[in-house]
Amino acid sequence: MSLWLDVDDLIRYFSTSVRPTGIQRLSFELFRQLHQNADAPGGIIFCRRLVSPPYFQRVTFAALETELLALSQAPAPLALPLVRQRPTGWLADRARRLPHRIRRNLQTIIYALRDIRWALRDLIRVFRGRAGDSHMRLLSLGQFDDPHPAVGFAPGDWLVNLGSSWNAPYQPAALDSLHRLGGRFAILVHDLIPQLFPEWSTQATLQEYRLWLHDTLPCADLLLANSRNTAADIQICLSRAHGVLPPIAILPMGGLPQSGGVLQPVQPFVLLVSTLEVRKNHALMFKVWQRLLAHSPEFHVPDLVFAGKRGWLIDDFLSQLDNAGWLDGKIRFIESPSDAELATLYRQCLFTVYPSFYEGWGLPVTESLNFGKTVAASNRASIPEAGGDFCVYFDPENIAEATSVIAGLIMQPERVAALEAHIEAHFQPPTWAQSAATLVDLLTDSAKAAALAPQPAIRYAA
Numbered sequence: 001m002s003l004w005l006d007v008d009d010l011i012r013y014f015s016t017s018v019r020p021t022g023i024q025r026l027s028f029e030l031f032r033q034l035h036q037n038a039d040a041p042g043g044i045i046f047c048r049r050l051v052s053p054p055y056f057q058r059v060t061f062a063a064l065e066t067e068l069l070a071l072s073q074a075p076a077p078l079a080l081p082l083v084r085q086r087p088t089g090w091l092a093d094r095a096r097r098l099p100h101r102i103r104r105n106l107q108t109i110i111y112a113l114r115d116i117r118w119a120l121r122d123l124i125r126v127f128r129g130r131a132g133d134s135h136m137r138l139l140s141l142g143q144f145d146d147p148h149p150a151v152g153f154a155p156g157d158w159l160v161n162l163g164s165s166w167n168a169p170y171q172p173a174a175l176d177s178l179h180r181l182g183g184r185f186a187i188l189v190h191d192l193i194p195q196l197f198p199e200w201s202t203q204a205t206l207q208e209y210r211l212w213l214h215d216t217l218p219c220a221d222l223l224l225a226n227s228r229n230t231a232a233d234i235q236i237c238l239s240r241a242h243g244v245l246p247p248i249a250i251l252p253m254g255g256l257p258q259s260g261g262v263l264q265p266v267q268p269f270v271l272l273v274s275t276l277e278v279r280k281n282h283a284l285m286f287k288v289w290q291r292l293l294a295h296s297p298e299f300h301v302p303d304l305v306f307a308g309k310r311g312w313l314i315d316d317f318l319s320q321l322d323n324a325g326w327l328d329g330k331i332r333f334i335e336s337p338s339d340a341e342l343a344t345l346y347r348q349c350l351f352t353v354y355p356s357f358y359e360g361w362g363l364p365v366t367e368s369l370n371f372g373k374t375v376a377a378s379n380r381a382s383i384p385e386a387g388g389d390f391c392v393y394f395d396p397e398n399i400a401e402a403t404s405v406i407a408g409l410i411m412q413p414e415r416v417a418a419l420e421a422h423i424e425a426h427f428q429p430p431t432w433a434q435s436a437a438t439l440v441d442l443l444t445d446s447a448k449a450a451a452l453a454p455q456p457a458i459r460y461a462a
Contacts, residue, residue, distance in 0.1 A: 001447060002157045003440070004183075005031060007059055008048040009163025014071055019309055019336040021275055022363040023190055026226075027162040028068065029254060033436035035061045047159075054152060055174035056159075155182025158443050162188045162224075166205075166212035175219045184221040186443060188251060191226075191360030192233045193279065200279040200357075202312055213237065217246075222446045224251045224439070226361040229382035249442045253361050253386075254432035269303040269332075270406070271349035271373075273342065273364040274356070276318075276333070277311030281355040281378070281396050286320065289327055291403045292410070298330070302410060304353075307334040307345055346371040351409055351416055354378060355396045362386040369427050374419035376406050390423045 010031075013024050020028065034044050046061040153159070159178055165187060175185060194201040194209035201209070217223065217238060223246050225231035231248045238245040274280040285304055292301045321331065337345065346352070352368040354377040365386040368375045377383050379393040387393075392409065394402040409416050430438070 001444065002043050002045055002154065003034070003443065004045045004047050004056065004153065004157060004159045005034065006049065006056075006159060006161045006163070006165075007031060007046050007061070007064060008168065009161070009165060010064070010068060011048055012168065013164070014068055017309075018071065019338070021309070022361075023164045025339075026253065026363065027188075029432040030162055030436050030439065031061065032065060033433045034439070035065070037433065037436065049168075049170075049174065051171075053173075053177065055171070055177055056153075153178055153181040153183035156447060157181075157183045158186055158447070159183055160186045160188075160439075160443070164190070165216065166194075166209045169208065169212040169216050170219075172215065172219075175216075179219075184447065185219060186222040186224060186446075187217065187220045188224040188226065189217070189230055189234055189360070191230055191358070192237055193358060193360075195237050196233065197279065197358060200277070200313070220246045222246060222443070223248045224442070225249070226251060226253055227382035227385050229385055230360045247446065249446070251439055251442065252430045252435055253363065253366060254430055254435045267303050268350055269305045269348075270410075271305050271307060271345055271352045271368075272354065273307045273345075273352065273367065274354070275308045275311040276306060276314050278313045278317070279357055280311075281357055282306060282314075283317055283320075284355045284396060284399065284402055285353060286317075286324075286327075286331065287399050288403045288406055289330060290324075291399070292407060293327060293330065296407075300410075301330065302350055303329075304331045305334055305345065305349070306331070307337050307342060309336050343371070346373060349373060350413075351376065353406065354383065355394075355402065356380070356383065357396050359383055359386075365391065366429055369423055370429060372420050372423050374409070374416060374423065376402075376409055388427075390419065390427055392419075 007027075010024060010028060013020070031046070035046070046059040046064070047056045048059050049055060050057055178185060192213075194206050195213055198206055217234075223234055225234060225248055228250060231250060234248055235245065272280075272282065272285060274282070276282060289301070289304050326332065334341075334345065346368060351373050352364070352375045354362060354365050354368075354375050356362065356378050358381045360382060362377075362381075362383045363386075365375050365377055365383060369387070369390050375387055375391040377387050377391045377393055378396040380396055384391075384393060392405050394405040396402070
């Protein structure tokens, strides 16, 4: 039994992006562990997709790994400084005393310059792409192809997809070819957000996702879920559409390696790590910080740092932040930090917040706990599953409750210290190596059980 790991999502994603999202970090870490510890009886084979037979091409993972590590750790083009200090000194004090109308005009100019910077960054990426930089090299079909002769699927082999496969659903002919050769197909489902909450997705995403949900998932021999909550959602959605669904197994999630860069001491801050998009509910934190500043002296309220990439459907929210002057600098946006920079932000923050309406897992919650930092988190979906009793929770639609919970952590540092002590003593998440080993075990067990015609069921890894 060989495991064919489809890395096509990584190649497509990094051909246009610098920083990975949680899905790409997850799949990349699992691929690295599987590459280093090839425990599958028939070995580990990495592949990418072709548009015509034989539909899959072997990939040399070591070459791909080197390229992706260099790309993900490189400075983002024209990035903001990692943590911008609020303006201080004589000039800043004088600026704050200016009439409101003049201050607003200055802010308009500043934010217009920021938009120009973002536009220039995108133009530079396009120019570099035309000049043949590493982004465009990832699009080259032969860049990472295995030099050995192509070998097709053998009976009992698994094709495994751990990425965001809905962005490019499999051709039915490719999966038919796999099954005709006696191979099996396993796919990791990260969430069912476009199906459950279409209002948080673009039309293009909805079309791709529905095609994937109705044409690709039913063809799987095993569905992997990143949480019990996601597994339950899979059962509901696929049962309604198809009646019978493939077996489902839970794959435990690892966490971010705890390596970081060095930063200068900064203003005390609370950290929210997430792509900036509607579902992540940054708007709630904006309202919470407005209330905190309205009821407490400014120096008692720590800064709020958003760390992540810009997503979709956020223009209105960014306009609100601009119009409010980012609360005179109390809210800051760290765009596309590297993994090392992100690790340092986790270490230096007071605690983290995670107000998302819905998550398949909630990797930033696990990451925060890995760094010993508690989380003020949403009580929805899988987030309490990820955070356990190491976090404090609130209703993500209740501004008063969220404000109370977060203010409690700010005003009671001894409570934060107690939660951190609890994390240090009892939080024991799986490593990526353990997650990878569990994946191999799940596939091996599923292959053994296939001859017994198992009934669809959810398996929970120990």
